[in-house]
Amino acid sequence: MPQFPTPSVTQNQQNPPPSQLDRITELAGDLAGQFELVPLLERVLGHAAALFECESGSISIVHETEGYYRKEVDQGVGCREGQTFPLTECLTGRIVRTRGTIILVRYASVPSGHIDPADPRWGSAVIGVPVTWAGTIIGTFAIFSDGPGRVFSPADASLVELFANHAGIAIMNSRLHQAAAAKEREAAVTGERERAVQEVHETIGRSLGSLLHLDCADKATPGGSPSTQHIDSARVLAHEALFETRRSVLGLAPSSLAGSTLEEAVRQELDSVGSSYPIDLTLLVTGEPHELAPVVEHQLFMVIQEAVANVVAHARATTCRVGIFHDKAALAVVVEDNGRGFE
Structure with a gap:
């Protein structure tokens, strides 16, 4: 649950200032038709930081079942972007445990945090928001103030939650696009495999024709002829080749276990x-x-x-x-x- 009281809705919250509307509209345009995850999240984070006139923030991808998260994008925090950490650590771990938005006056109150105490953000205020999809936490979104003295409000947190929703859309869009691309590649491989199977089937037909010629030659050869041994050897080799070809077809065919x-x-x-x-x-x-x-x-x-x-x-x-x-x-x-x- 969120660690702050639910604010009353005012006219300003229902109708954000034009700068907020412009920023959100611009973000929606950035997301349209884009599928590469990191650039998408960088733009979402950049818009949020600019709106709050801050320079620092991060977005992490959460793998709750596996018990870890990955710091996907980072702006001005220096928290080891691209690395993975246990869900017992840092602000992300706290967000996942509480399953809600967190507002802190000082980041220093986070146990096992990743920011160095010498970093100005150590003493800064921070908003941490879960990124959810279909009731599941798939990430976290954090915005830092630029130093001691600024305190974030519940209204600020509501705006960060809106940007977190955009981050969730970006993450799921990227995953769906990757899944579609994988299916397209699989379909291409299957098509090529089926083409190869057809070619091998045609080879089998020609091999069967050769076997018939060998059988005819064997019947036409007088008993005791020196040629009989050579024909028998050729027949054995032809049968082995046919067997290997048939086995290759089974191995290539995608439906061998279907x-x-x-x-x-x-x-x-x-x-x-x-x-x-x-x-x-x-x-x-x-x-x-x-x-x-x-x-x-x-x-x-x-x-x-x-x-x-x-x-x-x-x-x-x-x-x-x-x-x-x-x-x-x-x-x-x-x-x-x-x-x-x-x-």
């Missing part, structure tokens, strides 16, 4: 491999499955896929077992076969 659990995706992969090659593939899953990040789940799938591919291509195995073992703290994957190679 709508499926890791177990389901692995089982489908083993069924597909088993239908194409003379090898007995089994899957064993134990324990309660963990909820994994999509990137981790995809990488695990790729590891299993690569291991099974190596078994098929190099081990000359007749059986292969894949195990996925869950426990409370970890997940283990085991792939073993009865083919040649190492223990």
